[in-house]
Amino acid sequence: MTLLSVQNLRAYYQTQAYGISRTVRAVDGISFDLLPNEVYGVAGESSCGKTTLIKVISGNAKPPLKVLEGSVNYTFGERTVDMLRISQSELRRNVRWKQISYVMQGSMSVLNPVRKVIKTFQDIVDTHEHIKNKNEFLERTRTHINRLGLPAEVLNAYPHQLSGGMRQRVAIALATVFQPALIIADEPTTALDVVVQRGVLQMIRDIQAMSSNTVLLVTHDMAVHANVADRVMIMYAGRIAEEAPTESIFNAPLHPYTQHLINSLPVIGEKSTKASLKGSPPNLADPPSGCRFHPRCPFVMDECRTVVPDLVSVKERHRVACHLVKEDSL
Ligand SMILES: Nc1ncnc2c1ncn2[C@@H]1O[C@H](COP(=O)(O)OP(=O)(O)OP(=O)(O)O)[C@@H](O)[C@H]1O
């Protein structure tokens, strides 16, 4: 059983300025599945397309972002949802918050800065026709907040009165009141200090354990994935470089880019400086030919410059796109 099936998804930003058109190939041929009751991590350096990917799969793609190709299909129990064809009203009425919640990058964006937290909660109720009784909803919200260990006073605060960590926890609490099948959190711990990060991650774990829903956790921080994710997708320049259970990603990474991300994690007690990878991720308006990682790859070969590597399965649930790794070689 799968919760979400994404096939060959291509989504580009197409802009026009001064008569010059520009295409940013931010999501360029991505296929993956999400299973019920798993924490799925999406990793990769800044600008590799992580936020763009979740905008599309959560039904939040707006111009200049355009979906050119592919499919995004959900199965919620008996119901299936084709995210690329669903109407906005249907999305608002039956899917958003109820089945899919999206905690956007930067928690302030969920909470309205000029409204008390409780009012933001009510705004959500107003868009949900299936909740007829507001008192019942408020009671449900209070219980939910309580269960997550947040003080009841947060509901009467303005967002700016809360610390960054508390704001993020409130945003996550808000997103999970309806116990959605899928919770998408984009960089929920970035910009928080390590101790606060731990609290936010623990809360995500608690929610997942309580409701057995699926969490899609997007962060460039590999240490967070190591702690929370069941499986991890490594994105590079709009494509999947590698996908595997977290243990395989960290213990047996096959793609040179994954190896680089893991090797750059700090190790306690280690004094030597880490060898860093040369260059930076490519401009997605003009990405390199062949394997997009080839200009930075320490193992680059001729074919890497011209041939796009297929994403092949090397083991059960372990996929890699690298010419060094052949499907039949393992
Ligand atoms: N509205 C936009 N118009 C044009 N290009 C955009 C727009 N939003 C993002 N991009 C480009 O799309 C590419 C992917 O961006 P995206 O935000 O998906 O990356 P990301 O992996 O989420 O990065 P980060 O880790 O910094 O959040 C980047 O090259 C970015 O500049």
Ligand SMILES: [Mg+2]
């Ligand atoms: Mg992002």
